[in-house]
Amino acid sequence: MTNLVYCLEKIIFKDYQEWLPKKRTSKSKKNARKANWKRKGYKAAQKSLSLAKSMLRGKTTSFVYSVYAEEE
Helix, strand or coil: CHHHHHHHHHHHCHHHHHHCCCCCCCHHHHHHHHHHHHHHHHHHHHHHHHHHHHHHHCCCCCCCCCCCCCCC
């Protein structure tokens, strides 16, 4: 019974153990990843703001959308 449990644990947790960090991440790597993550968010926000402004002006060329008019 214990061999069966051991084999099942080995099968279930095999991939999980590969995901765990093996060594501590340095401050410079951590800060670089954090800065990159923030930069990606900033670029996405700028792009969406630019698209919203162009939609309000009616000068969109890269975004196709339809306006639904309410009928009374």
